[in-house]
Amino acid sequence: MKFSTFEKAVSGPRIARYLSAVGGRQQxxxxxxxLNLRLSQQFxxxxxxxxxxxxxxxxxxxxxxxxDPDWLINQCTVNxxxxxxxxxxxxFRSRKIILDAYAALKNKYDHNSLxxxxxxxMWCYLFAPMQYRAxxxxxxxxxxxxxxxxxxxxxxxxxxxxxxFRNRVAHQEPIIFDxxxxxxxxxxxxxxxxxxxxxxxxxxxxxLFKGLDYSKQILTLxxxx
Numbered sequence: 001m002k003f004s005t006f007e008k009a010v011s012g013p014r015i016a017r018y019l020s021a022v023g024g025r026q027q028x029x030x031x032x033x034x035l036n037l038r039l040s041q042q043f044x045x046x047x048x049x050x051x052x053x054x055x056x057x058x059x060x061x062x063x064x065x066x067x068d069p070d071w072l073i074n075q076c077t078v079n080x081x082x083x084x085x086x087x088x089x090x091x092f093r094s095r096k097i098i099l100d101a102y103a104a105l106k107n108k109y110d111h112n113s114l115x116x117x118x119x120x121x122m123w124c125y126l127f128a129p130m131q132y133r134a135x136x137x138x139x140x141x142x143x144x145x146x147x148x149x150x151x152x153x154x155x156x157x158x159x160x161x162x163x164x165f166r167n168r169v170a171h172q173e174p175i176i177f178d179x180x181x182x183x184x185x186x187x188x189x190x191x192x193x194x195x196x197x198x199x200x201x202x203x204x205x206x207x208l209f210k211g212l213d214y215s216k217q218i219l220t221l222x223x224x225x
Contacts, residue, residue, distance in 0.1 A: 006030050017174060021181045022225065035222050036176050039187055040169040042215045043194070047166045049208065050198050051120045054159075057142040057201055058123055059115055065138060070111050072118075073102055084134030094131060097122050120163050127156035143200040150200075158193055165190040176222050184222045191215050 003026035007015050015029060018036075022028040062071045075081045082095035101117040102109060125131055132139055132152045140152055165186075168175060175187045195205040205213075 001030070003027070003030065006033075017177065021177065028225070032176070032182070032222075032225055035218060035225070036174055039215065039218045039222065040172075040175060042213065042218060043175070043187070043190060044166060044169050045212055046191075046209055046215070047120075047162055047194055049212070050162070050194060050201075051123065053198070053201055053203055053208070055115060055118070055123050058126060058139065061139060061142050062135070065136060072098055072111065072114055073109075076102075081131075081134045081136070084130075086130050087134055089130070094122060094125055120166070124156065124159040124163050127152050127159060129153055129156070132156075142202075143197075144202045146200040155197075155200075158197060162190070162194055162197065182222065182225055184219050187222075188219055191219075 010033065015033060018029040018032045019026070022032060059072075062075075063069050065071075066075065068074055075083075076095045076098055077083065082092065082098060087094070097118060098114070101114055105113055105117065126135060126139060129152055137152075140146070140150075140155065143150070143155065146155075165175070175190075176182055176184050178186070198205040198208060
């Protein structure tokens with residue numbers, strides 16, 4: 001494809017950073033842009049699969065803890081974990097998210113539908129210290145392979161890093177640059193964090209992501225630019 005056509009498709013300001021990174025070489029800039037997209041696709045796909053695994057482990061844990069297959073909506077009641085008084089500092093954030101999703105389902109509600117309509121941030125926030133305490137301080141048990149000494153704040157911060165990086169991908173931001181130029185370190189660290197949390201959850205990443213993960217190959221190409 002001619003560079004002028006590609007530039008028209010993605011916009012001049014968007015491709016300008018890639019051009020600058022490769023010394024104005026147009027074909028190289030298009031190649032780098034596509035590498036960024038391929039790596040972004042990888043992270044979005046793998047983190048989405050991780051999200052499903054995480055929410056299912058959370059669901060199994062609290063369903064058993066509360067002996068209630070409808071724990072999500074029932075824990076929004078006045079004495080439930082999502083109404084824990086100290087959570088008022090965050091305006092009962094989790095409860096609002098759950099009740100809004102419940103209202104949107106209307107008469108189509110069932111627990112699985114509600115489960116799948118809650119976003120990644122909701123599952124991450126369950127590890128925030130105050131929400132973790134509200135849930136009985138037991139949720140770390142789902143991370144069966146976590147190293148000794150790992151606490152809920154560490155887990156929450158790492159999950160938030162995964163979420164923030166995926167948000168960058170979702171907003172089509174470049175993930176292979178720093179303030180100087182091409183740099184794959186941040187992306188590489190994000191993948192390593194994702195692999196680690198997947199493993200802690202009890203799912204070997206090389207097996208869970210089998211046939212899906214080509215990130216190492218793409219990172220190698222980025223580093224060679």
